[in-house]
Amino acid sequence: MTDTPPVPTEHTVPSLPRRHVLVGGAGAGLVAATSPMLWVPPAAAAARPRGVHLVYGDNARTSMTVSWSTPRSVAKSRLEIGPDRGLGLRVPVRSRSTKDLRTVYHHGTVEGLEPGTRYRYRITHRGAGATTGTFTTAPARAERFRFAAFGDMGVNAAAAAHVQLIDAMKPDLSFVVGDLCYADSAGGTGAGGDTSQDFAEWDRWLRQIETSAARVPWMTTVGNHEMEEGNGELGYAGYLDRFRNPRNGVKGAPVTYSFVYGNVAFIALDGNDASFEISRNEGYLGAAQDQWLERRLERFRARDDIDFIVVGFHNCMYCTNLVHASDGGNRTRWEPLFDRYSVDLVVNGHNHCYERTHPLRAGEPVVEARRGAVVDSRKGTTYLTAGGAGQAVYPTSGAPVSYVVMDGGVRVPETTHWSAVTDNQHSIGFVDVVPRRGDRPARMNLTALATDGTVIDKVTLKRGR
Missing domain, CATH: 3.60.21.10 (Metallo-dependent phosphatases)
Known part of the structure; x- marks a missing residue:
C-alpha cells in the first residue's frame, strides 16, 4: 500500500553467548544489538504488541524465537529475556511488513539458553506498555x-x-x-x-x-x-x-x-x-x-x-x-x-x-x-x-x-x-x-x-x- 510507512531491511540475528542470558538483574546482561528504529505516528504508538507466538530455534534445547505484531510501524521495538524478573538480555529484533496490510511483524531469536529452563520475556516499544510472558526450553534428556x-x-x-x-x-x-x-x-x-x-x-x-x-x-x-x-x-x-x-x-x-x-x-x-x-x-x-x-x-x-x-x-x-x-x-x-x-x-x-x-x-x-x-x-x-x-x-x-x-x-x-x-x-x-x-x-x-x-x-x- 502506498501510504504504508517504509520498513527497514531485516537485521541479522547473531548467536548470543549463553553467559549473557544467565546473568540476571537489571542491566546485568550485555546488549547484543539495538532493535530497528521504525517511524511511528503518535496515534499508533499506544498499540500494544499482539499475536505473540513462540517457535523453537535451530536447537529446541537452547534457542527460542519470540514473534509478535503491531498494527503498523513502531519505534524501538524491543525484546528482553532472562531467567528472572531482572531479565538481563536485550535480543535483536527483526521487523518486516507484509502484503496488503499495515501490520508489521517482529521476531527475536535468542541462542545459548540452558536446556529445560524457564525464562521470562518482555516485549515493548515506544509509547506502549510492556507485554510479558514465559517459556521453557526443551529438556536435555528424555522426560515425560x-x-x-x-x-x-x-x-x-x-x-x-x-x-x-x-x-x-x-x-x-x-x-x-x-x-x-x-x-x-x-x-x-x-x-x-x-x-x-x-x-x-x-x-x-x-x-x-x-x-x-x-x-x-x-x-x-x-x-x-x-x-x-x-x-x-x-x-x-x-x-x-x-x-x-x-x-x-x-x-x-x-x-x-x-x-x-x-x-x-x-x-x-x-x-x-x-x-x-x-x-x-x-x-x-x-x-x-x-x-x-x-x-x-x-x-x-x-x-x-x-x-x-x-x-x-x-x-x-x-x-x-x-x-x-x-x-x-x-x-x-x-x-x-x-x-x-x-x-x-x-x-x-x-x-x-x-x-x-x-x-x-x-x-x-x-x-x-x-x-x-x-x-x-x-x-x-x-x-x-x-x-x-x-x-x-x-x-x-x-x-x-x-x-x-x-x-x-x-x-x-x-x-x-x-x-x-x-x-x-x-x-x-x-x-x-x-x-x-x-x-x-x-x-x-x-x-x-x-x-x-x-x-x-x-x-x-x-x-x-
Whole structure:
C-alpha cells in the first residue's frame, strides 16, 4: 500500500553467548544489538504488541524465537529475556511488513539458553506498555511430556474453543500441520483470485491462539491454504512473514525443519511439494526434500537417545474421507522412507475429520489397532488425520471403498482395510510421551478429544530396544 510507512531491511540475528542470558538483574546482561528504529505516528504508538507466538530455534534445547505484531510501524521495538524478573538480555529484533496490510511483524531469536529452563520475556516499544510472558526450553534428556497434534483450524467458534481445550490440557508444544488461518480461501487451486483473500485473517488467527502460543511453541507446517496467490512464487511469503522456523530444513524451503524434544524427533515437511491432488507447487524442490528427509531419518534412527520419530505435513497419506481422501504423490515419494526407517507416527490434516490407521508397512496393516490398543510401533507406521481443529467438518469418512489421487489428479478407487478409527467431529489430538525405563519400552499415548473433552480415540504406541 502506498501510504504504508517504509520498513527497514531485516537485521541479522547473531548467536548470543549463553553467559549473557544467565546473568540476571537489571542491566546485568550485555546488549547484543539495538532493535530497528521504525517511524511511528503518535496515534499508533499506544498499540500494544499482539499475536505473540513462540517457535523453537535451530536447537529446541537452547534457542527460542519470540514473534509478535503491531498494527503498523513502531519505534524501538524491543525484546528482553532472562531467567528472572531482572531479565538481563536485550535480543535483536527483526521487523518486516507484509502484503496488503499495515501490520508489521517482529521476531527475536535468542541462542545459548540452558536446556529445560524457564525464562521470562518482555516485549515493548515506544509509547506502549510492556507485554510479558514465559517459556521453557526443551529438556536435555528424555522426560515425560505432552504435545498437541492438529491442523485445519481457521478463525471461528470451534477453533476458539479448541484453543481453550489446548490451554486446559497444557501441552509442552503444539505440532500444527497446515491450513492455519485460511487467509486465502482458494487453497492453491487458483479459484477466486484476490476476491478470496483476506490477509487480516492472519492477525485474527494469531490473536485467537495467543493464550497458548505465547507460552508454548506452536511448530507449524504449510498446507495448501498457505499457498497464497500473489504472495511470492510459491505463495509462502505471508506465512514466512509471520513465522521464523528453525533454519535446518531443505535448502530453498524454509517451511521445512526438524527438532528434538526429549526422546522424540519431529520432522516438518512441505506436503505441497509432493501432492498429486493440488499440484500448484508439486516438484518445486526436485529430489532435495526426499534426500534431506532420508538423511534426517537415518541420523535420528541411529541416535540412542531418540525412541520415536514423528513426521508432520498437511496432505493425507491415508484417509477414507471422500472430500480429499488419500494423496498418492506423498505416498509414492515418502512411504518407502517411512518404512525403511521405521517412522512411528505421521500426522496429517487436509480432510476435516479424525482418522487413524492400523500400523502399516507398504500400505498393508501389520497388526490390528482398535480403540484402546497397545501396539509395537517398530512393526509399522501409524498414519493420523487430525484435520478437525476448527474448519467445517466433512460429512463422510470410514467408507470401505475410497480413493487415492494419482499423477494428473486421477482418482483411483481403493479398499480401506487399513483404517482403524474414524470420527467426523471437531477434535484435537494429544500425545503423552513416556521415556523408556529399564526393560520397560518407551510409549506414546495418543488421545483424541472432541471439543467438549469427550474421548474419541485412544491408542498406545510402544517402542523397545
